Amino acid sequence: MTKYDVIVVGAGSSGLMAAINAATQGAKVILIDKNPRPGRKLVISGGGRCNVTNRTTREDLITHIPGNGKFLYSALDQFDQEDIIHFFESRGVALKEEDHGRMFPVTDRARTILDTLTGELEELGVEVRQRSTVSKVLYDKDLNQVSGIELENGDIVEGKAIVLAAGGRAYPRTGATGDGYAWARAAGHTIERLYPTESPILSHDALIKRNHLKGVSLRDVRVTLWNGPEHQKSLVEHQMDMVITHFGYSGPAILRTSGHVNQYLHDENAETAYLSINLVPNLTEDEFKQVAEENRNKQMTTILKQWMPEKMAEEVLWRSEIEKTAAFKQLTHAQIDSLWNNMTVFTFTAYGTQPIEKGFVTGGGVSTKEVNPRSMESKLMAGLFFCGELLDINGYTGGYNITAAFVTGTIAGQNAAWTSFSL
Ligand SMILES: Cc1cc2nc3c(=O)[nH]c(=O)nc-3n(C[C@H](O)[C@H](O)[C@H](O)COP(=O)(O)OP(=O)(O)OC[C@H]3O[C@@H](n4cnc5c(N)ncnc54)[C@H](O)[C@@H]3O)c2cc1C
Incomplete structure (x- = not known):
């Protein structure tokens, strides 16, 4: 059976970035998602135009992420909103700034952003497995480290490091049904109370x-x-x-x-x-x-x-x-x-x-106190990484949530790769 360096669960905003960054480090990566295609929430974001980030100062960015924005300081030291802009522009995607610093692709199509990310995955040789629902994350309790995941059909995928990028509970028809919370809990993590944000x-x-x-x-x-x-x-x-x-x-x-x-x-x-x-x-x-x-x-x-x-x-x-x-x-x-x-x-x-399902973003999630802010690695389970809305991080509308997802995804992917090389 193939053993992967890094398994990324969830091909949304944060998981796509995590897989790209893990593969960029030279890791053998598999990206697993239950949907037929990646980035289902990403393509409907910003009314189908994808407000991809916000061109603003570091302090202002943190202020606009009222749910634990400060947790992102050290991640932003490594990869911030300007790096997101550079990431896309250096791959030929022109971005434009609208009111309040909101950044969109010039095409006004979220698909442009998604295609860039999936194109990158292909170039890096990341194995993408769609229509595959993860039912369980497997932990080696003796070594206190991850060992793999189990799919709903009973298949086991082994991996040295696992990035959980399964999202929150908002807009569940996009695949974000809150599955990641149970996996985090099974590793001993605290889930901070979930509540709707950015909701009427x-x-x-x-x-x-x-x-x-x-x-x-x-x-x-x-x-x-x-x-x-x-x-x-x-x-x-x-x-x-x-x-x-x-x-x-x-x-x-x-x-x-x-x-x-x-x-x-x-x-x-x-x-x-x-x-x-x-x-x-x-x-x-x-x-x-x-x-x-x-x-x-x-x-x-x-x-x-x-x-x-x-x-x-x-x-x-x-x-x-x-x-x-x-x-x-x-x-x-x-x-x-x-x-x-x-x-x-x-x-x-x-x-x-309105309930979480009808809001734009989930408040609460995996407690940031139990996650290393420099690497997004669990403080409780070796080889386990978190990113995106699954974490207890939430921002206002204006590009702040995708920014948080891209930033934490990038850091989690890189660090998962480096950790896997040492295991
Ligand atoms: C309508 C709408 C518009 C938005 N617009 C913007 C915007 O313009 N700008 C902005 O910054 N933010 C926006 N947001 C918020 C932003 O899109 C999200 O915060 C962000 O995409 C979250 O990324 P994520 O990677 O954490 O999760 P998601 O993008 O939700 O990805 C999670 C993935 O995990 C997969 N998954 C879940 N469980 C399993 C399982 N058991 N097995 C396999 N796969 C699984 C899902 O299928 C999904 O693909 C918007 C949100 C909504 C709902």
Whole structure:
């Protein structure tokens, strides 16, 4: 039976990079995946365009990975977002930068990224076994090291080092069904609580039940999650777009806040999370009053419409107990104060988010405390390596998750190869 230097389980973003990097070191590598083709999540990422990384500073990158971004410091010293850009550009894939540093292939096709990775595998002679579900990772308990994997059909594949790149639990139809957690647990690893991140928020708010704001998009608003109904402390703030849906709230600012909402509800054992929207984060109270004063004869809806959609303006006026046909000159000081308050602290609540399966990224996973940050090797089992979303690492949308997958995959692949040579 062939014994491989490195077995990589999972041909997603992180596993593809791991296999390439292990083979580049000269290791005999096999890449195993249950899907008929590799990179099923990668090709649908970024709306089919693949937001492949983010051109930003090291510190900013780490800040945008709220789930254990700091664990990546030493990995990023070896391979970072600029190296990802270089990896693709040096293979003839032109990338372009969009807003907020987001990097995409110029072709606007995720397939370009996937084809580059699979082309590289072929060139390096990596054996790729598709339609093969791994059921078990085999450990030699006496030597406390890996020995191979077992497939669902009973086949055994032997290997000196194993890279687990089986992903998280988000979008399970892509193959990411959370199989890797049991294998890590069997090696003694702790799995930190799994929860949805980058997931739409669910709400029982009256405005959601009434359904009249469904589909209203709010541009460049600031969403704040508070530590309670009194709004004493802001836990997190994000200024981006958002949208009101029939079940709650969604859009970039909401997705970024969602993981924090789940953590808050869990940590506080609370049923409700308290949030607010600043609908005019770039406007001061004085500027608002000046503009309103200049238009004092106009109806309030007309004045507010320059900053927000008409339906939202009507909702804000309703909350402020102001007739939508009232002119600014008719308002009392108390009404103006109330209006400004509702424009800047438009409160809403959440009772949870869509489940992990419907979110974009899994929060929680294999505890980073038990993984060597320089090599991605298990601290508990020799020859066992982790990468990608299986780890307790999660980033915001914006290219941060694929970056984390490529970075940890690269480091895990290289180190798995080097370890296999010494075993
Ligand atoms: C719709 C969507 C869009 C996204 N867009 C972006 C984006 O533009 N930019 C960004 O940075 N992030 C994006 N993300 C997140 C990002 O795609 C993932 O975080 C990243 O791909 C995870 O890579 P991974 O290698 O850990 O896992 P995956 O890519 O999920 O790969 C895991 C692989 O393991 C295989 N596998 C699992 N169990 C077994 C088993 N038992 N036997 C054999 N094989 C197995 C699966 O078939 C799968 O191929 C998006 C996520 C979603 C859902």
